[in-house]
Amino acid sequence: IVDNPVCIKDLEPIAKRKISSSAWSYYSTGAMDEETMRNNVDSFSRIRIRPRVLRDVSNIDTTVTLFGHTYASPVGISPTAMMKLCHADGEAGVARAVAGLNQAQTLSTFTTMSLEDVAKAARSVPDYPFKSAARIPNLWFQLYIVEDRHKAEQLVRRADAAGYSALVVTVDTPQLGRRLHTIREPFKLPTDMTHANFEGNSDSLAAINTAVDASVNWNRDISWLRSITKLPIIVKGILTAEDAELAVQAGVDAIGVSNHGGRQLDSVPSSIEALPEIARAVKGRVPIILDGGVRKGTDVFKALALGATYVCVGRPSLYALAYDGEEGVRKMLGFLNEELRLAMTLAGATKVKDINRNFIRAETEYSRL
Amino acid sequence: IVDNPVCIKDLEPIAKRKISSSAWSYYSTGAMDEETMRNNVDSFSRIRIRPRVLRDVSNIDTTVTLFGHTYASPVGISPTAMMKLCHADGEAGVARAVAGLNQAQTLSTFTTMSLEDVAKAARSVPDYPFKSAARIPNLWFQLYIVEDRHKAEQLVRRADAAGYSALVVTVDTPQLGRRLHTIREPFKLPTDMTHANFEGNSDSLAAINTAVDASVNWNRDISWLRSITKLPIIVKGILTAEDAELAVQAGVDAIGVSNHGGRQLDSVPSSIEALPEIARAVKGRVPIILDGGVRKGTDVFKALALGATYVCVGRPSLYALAYDGEEGVRKMLGFLNEELRLAMTLAGATKVKDINRNFIRAETEYSRL
Amino acid sequence: IVDNPVCIKDLEPIAKRKISSSAWSYYSTGAMDEETMRNNVDSFSRIRIRPRVLRDVSNIDTTVTLFGHTYASPVGISPTAMMKLCHADGEAGVARAVAGLNQAQTLSTFTTMSLEDVAKAARSVPDYPFKSAARIPNLWFQLYIVEDRHKAEQLVRRADAAGYSALVVTVDTPQLGRRLHTIREPFKLPTDMTHANFEGNSDSLAAINTAVDASVNWNRDISWLRSITKLPIIVKGILTAEDAELAVQAGVDAIGVSNHGGRQLDSVPSSIEALPEIARAVKGRVPIILDGGVRKGTDVFKALALGATYVCVGRPSLYALAYDGEEGVRKMLGFLNEELRLAMTLAGATKVKDINRNFIRAETEYSRL
Amino acid sequence: IVDNPVCIKDLEPIAKRKISSSAWSYYSTGAMDEETMRNNVDSFSRIRIRPRVLRDVSNIDTTVTLFGHTYASPVGISPTAMMKLCHADGEAGVARAVAGLNQAQTLSTFTTMSLEDVAKAARSVPDYPFKSAARIPNLWFQLYIVEDRHKAEQLVRRADAAGYSALVVTVDTPQLGRRLHTIREPFKLPTDMTHANFEGNSDSLAAINTAVDASVNWNRDISWLRSITKLPIIVKGILTAEDAELAVQAGVDAIGVSNHGGRQLDSVPSSIEALPEIARAVKGRVPIILDGGVRKGTDVFKALALGATYVCVGRPSLYALAYDGEEGVRKMLGFLNEELRLAMTLAGATKVKDINRNFIRAETEYSRL
Numbered sequence A, B, C, D: 001i002v003d004n005p006v007c008i009k010d011l012e013p014i015a016k017r018k019i020s021s022s023a024w025s026y027y028s029t030g031a032m033d034e035e036t037m038r039n040n041v042d043s044f045s046r047i048r049i050r051p052r053v054l055r056d057v058s059n060i061d062t063t064v065t066l067f068g069h070t071y072a073s074p075v076g077i078s079p080t081a082m083m084k085l086c087h088a089d090g091e092a093g094v095a096r097a098v099a100g101l102n103q104a105q106t107l108s109t110f111t112t113m114s115l116e117d118v119a120k121a122a123r124s125v126p127d128y129p130f131k132s133a134a135r136i137p138n139l140w141f142q143l144y145i146v147e148d149r150h151k152a153e154q155l156v157r158r159a160d161a162a163g164y165s166a167l168v169v170t171v172d173t174p175q176l177g178r179r180l181h182t183i184r185e186p187f188k189l190p191t192d193m194t195h196a197n198f199e200g201n202s203d204s205l206a207a208i209n210t211a212v213d214a215s216v217n218w219n220r221d222i223s224w225l226r227s228i229t230k231l232p233i234i235v236k237g238i239l240t241a242e243d244a245e246l247a248v249q250a251g252v253d254a255i256g257v258s259n260h261g262g263r264q265l266d267s268v269p270s271s272i273e274a275l276p277e278i279a280r281a282v283k284g285r286v287p288i289i290l291d292g293g294v295r296k297g298t299d300v301f302k303a304l305a306l307g308a309t310y311v312c313v314g315r316p317s318l319y320a321l322a323y324d325g326e327e328g329v330r331k332m333l334g335f336l337n338e339e340l341r342l343a344m345t346l347a348g349a350t351k352v353k354d355i356n357r358n359f360i361r362a363e364t365e366y367s368r369l
């Protein structure tokens, strides 16, 4: 265990020590045997970066433009539930860090601070350029389409009103995945916390689970969403070329390649395994956002090279928050940004747009001589 | 070691603690270095499920029709010998669990309760719809063709008379496999148990072994079997496309892809490795039943996607029985059924028939980018 | 550590306990990092046997005919040096075991008993059919072509005169391999033993090494050998298709696929890896004899399926000798013979000739689905 | 831990014991998770040598001609910084060992002895044939193009004047790689040592880092270098076919395939993985020099077979120096030379030029049967 973390991996043991064992088990767990969860990380290691040399790399530009806004880095934070379990700074702490760095955070449906309070936190950042703008480009809102469509619509309208700038609809959770640790040690929200986005306060995950609607489908629900909001819609949880095509045809604004951090169906492909077929299908018609197993700047680089436009981390933000609240999140994003910048410098890509398929080769190709 | 099992893997250490070390060694053992036994489990992990999203999955139907009967689930129990070594409930306990859930059990030739008693147990289940029907769809009988064909014929006729609804003829055992643990610690049936299907009571495996006829062959014996029974015949122990073709030509009613749980010839393919070439050869002419290494709902899903119609487990039923008798078996089948249902929900397949080859991709394909 | 070995693997720890640490280090060692030595064993595990069922396997015939003699089994013993280090029975004990079972042993150039004494031992076996025949089909003689061609010629003539029935010329040792353990703990023949085939008694391996002629080549030396003996000539140490072709063109009687048990050049292919390209090149023009890493009946089966006619073991004979002298060797060969017979029974091959390429598939092929 | 090393691997634990923990951490470390560093070594093991037999190998010639000079062996020493941290003999000790053996050393820009003193040391070797020649064929000079071009030019002119015979320009370090151990335990040059090639003595790596110019590029800087020196120019740090082509077009005299020992961008290909595509692109137009993970004579053989002309080691020279100064380096080079000679003997290649692509096959090819 290290006290002075120098990379994301270092954050894990620190977080484990700092939070309750039930919170740790809730956060670190994946579905069943956690094959997909492990594979999310491991399959990045089976990809090589082919570095180009003697290009002038004195100016590296990591900015990327998405939904009309130019972010400082192609790295953002995935929606994860109940951040106060990590640190009193909670979702607001993450929002302040992210807004201050001009990156993006997706707020989960299931937060311990209300979406309005989180928006307020972002706007409170000193010198924040969007203090009183209609939209906060650094905050996106994640939606589970619950059975009670009225409740779902309310959430969308509140997010819209509060200034969130994109809507992430999670489609890989018609039912909660089977997480054995959580089944063994059922998770309960501490009594001093609430699911702040809901009035009547459901206090168990089981309640959440039953709330999610398993009948959600391409035909009915995406057009319904489209009809109730003008925000860009990201469909999060796509792992096949076929669904990517359906998503484009349904008119979504971005595709979220994700397996929910290996927490839903164990044995699905890792995110980075799924990305190539999806990028081939999408052919640039909409941006692709990837999360799952990203832990290093080179992982970000690889995802970008294989077709992602934006790359997010889930657990690292939780562990960073546990480590040192808002400051910890800033540090964690700093690692990734710095490592990405270095990867671009050493690989000879000065702009994010330059990072293409030629920079990448599978380990198995090299093994053929 | 866990006390409250939440998946099949949890049952193993519990069973080990509960039964005699010689019974454990007899059950858990495989042939020689146990490469095939381990590979049975491991090769499932090298297959990925490609999940489809935004399909209405509010109604999942796991039923499957086989030999004219509609089972509640495509999961059944393989024939394994001498179940009383696990628990006093013995084969009857399994039969009650299986019949109650409307799944299928294949009774071994070598049982510690007579096939008639087991049939009676199944019919004793409260509200069992086949209490007095001619056939019990939930019980199949496994036959070793012993040298004394008269004995073999007797067994078939008794099973038929007792209401068994299918005949599983095991063809991978012209001689017992070389199981080193059993050679080191020879297994003896405890004196208070008998090979209940045989009058004169042979008390050692050696006796059994010499009884099996090594000259059994396609030409003579399958047509002989056909001539003495009208029951559907399943040939259990097929691992090649060539033999699958011969089986279809011999007029069998189903093909059992199996390597006897890795207990016969070590280094043969795992069942799931063998399945694709067999499915390609059979082209749907007869149903395929697979066992070997199935431990999770996703394993069942993968076998179905690759062409199996029905999927069975051997050791898990023994460990479940050891854990808690009939109730343990019910729990174990509950795990698999629930996990399969969840896999279908999260993969977007609402009916068993929907589970096809497109849901599956080999790890090695993903490793190519 | 087991006392009652049931397979070849069991012999290793027993032998280690029984012999001196310097003998153990000399025997068990391989060149450099021992990658090839380990791979010899491991690459057998990456090959699957495809078993055929419902063939009449009541009569299994493991005999094989080579150089005009019909051996009881396609398994023999490779030449290894100085067997008395293992057990007082020495080379003679192995010869008695092998002759009694009608299998084949190749005697090393560097023995602790003279080749004449070993021949006498073979003929001393009760009821041995070749007691006074000109040739002992169960004894082959291994030759290193030493610089002093006169010495080499003497050895060949003595082996011929003593009744040896084939000449194995080892071609992979123009210089001794780099075996780190032996360099660290230099091996010295105990003072009560001699290199019995040589008059003046060279007492160190270094002496042997300098004696071997590095200039031996296809053109000069194979025709020279041919000119001084009528015995069948086996060239031992071939690992490429190109050299197999040259060997056939040079008129040898058999090709020995071998990497000297991983003791010569580390990182050459394992024997079973090299076999397919050699079998393809040879196209049955001469028989192929393989050694290296064979430890189980299924290994023998795999080598036969990939084109070998005869399969030998080196270290297992040493460990067996250490375990229990002549009786130990008989037991070890018994394991292999019994396991091969069982593999043939369970795979559906009743004669050695039946074991062909269709029985075999690479693990990597199965991994493609 | 061994006291009497018999191979390069043995040197590592000895060195670790002998030098300060901060020097050890500086030397043994790689970038980030050290995947490339480990892979540099491991990917050699995935290549097999196909040995040819019965070729007259009584005369092995390991000489190789490069830049007009005939070296005794195709093995040399890569530039590494600050060798006095290992042993008082420092860079001069290495130079004496290398010159005495007629091999090649590349001196780093960042040395603890001035380049002039190192040249003097080489010339001081008894009977050294280039004692007073204009050029010392055994010494090459490595250059980092620092921002202050005047400083860089000075270094080149000094190296030229001192008799260095080639210029190695390192192109993979526009910025220092992220080495976590060094970040955790920042390295400081002991006060009794200096960066001897620089007047004003920068005492930290950070200083060095900022000095290197990130804007260096093909167009401007290679032609500039060409204009200020007549020495052969080697571009060190090429890992792609594309850059190899650019290098040839830029008129360099040799290509250095290297990933800086895995210290720059983690997850780039290992050197031996990158070599084949580069050799295919270069088509013999200029020689290729490879370093990274070379630890054995067979590694050298494999690199030569895949197209390298010269092969260097970095860390082994540091560990050898730590072990026993100049004498240790001589011993280490002796291991490699002897192992290479043995590999050539046992593979049947008598001259370095004979070592071609046919001697090599990928493990994955063998795994296909």
Ligand SMILES: Cc1cc2nc3c(=O)[nH]c(=O)nc-3n(C[C@H](O)[C@H](O)[C@H](O)COP(=O)(O)O)c2cc1C
Pocket: A026, A027, A028, A040, A078, A079, A080, A081, A108, A109, A110, A142, A170, A236, A258, A259, A260, A261, A262, A263, A291, A292, A293, A294, A312, A313, A314, A315, A316
């Ligand atoms: C503890 C936890 C809670 C999560 N909660 C949500 C959630 O509420 N909504 C959602 O869409 N995804 C949720 N996810 C999935 C993440 O958005 C993201 O897909 C995943 O964490 C990415 O993988 P990584 O953790 O390896 O970076 C959660 C993940 C974790 C670990």
Ligand SMILES: Cc1cc2nc3c(=O)[nH]c(=O)nc-3n(C[C@H](O)[C@H](O)[C@H](O)COP(=O)(O)O)c2cc1C
Pocket: B026, B027, B028, B040, B078, B079, B080, B081, B108, B109, B110, B142, B170, B236, B258, B259, B260, B261, B262, B263, B291, B292, B293, B294, B312, B313, B314, B315, B316
């Ligand atoms: C202890 C034990 C006894 C078995 N007895 C029989 C048997 O009597 N007849 C038979 O056809 N198969 C028998 N089998 C094989 C099983 O029917 C089945 O093929 C195998 O157990 C499936 O693999 P699994 O255990 O990995 O699920 C036995 C297996 C085990 C483990």
Ligand SMILES: Cc1cc2nc3c(=O)[nH]c(=O)nc-3n(C[C@H](O)[C@H](O)[C@H](O)COP(=O)(O)O)c2cc1C
Pocket: C026, C027, C028, C040, C078, C079, C080, C081, C108, C109, C110, C142, C170, C236, C258, C259, C260, C261, C262, C263, C291, C292, C293, C294, C312, C313, C314, C315, C316
């Ligand atoms: C201790 C030892 C001594 C050996 N001596 C000889 C020898 O004198 N002549 C020879 O041709 N091969 C010799 N070999 C190689 C063997 O003939 C054979 O190729 C090798 O042992 C086969 O591999 P295995 O040990 O894995 O079965 C020796 C091998 C060992 C292990």
Ligand SMILES: Cc1cc2nc3c(=O)[nH]c(=O)nc-3n(C[C@H](O)[C@H](O)[C@H](O)COP(=O)(O)O)c2cc1C
Pocket: D026, D027, D028, D040, D078, D079, D080, D081, D108, D109, D110, D142, D170, D236, D258, D259, D260, D261, D262, D263, D291, D292, D293, D294, D312, D313, D314, D315, D316
């Ligand atoms: C401690 C250390 C210092 C190094 N310093 C330099 C250097 O100053 N200049 C340079 O071009 N390469 C430098 N390198 C890289 C080496 O030249 C070489 O590419 C690498 O060490 C080869 O890998 P190996 O250590 O596995 O043999 C250094 C490497 C190490 C390990």
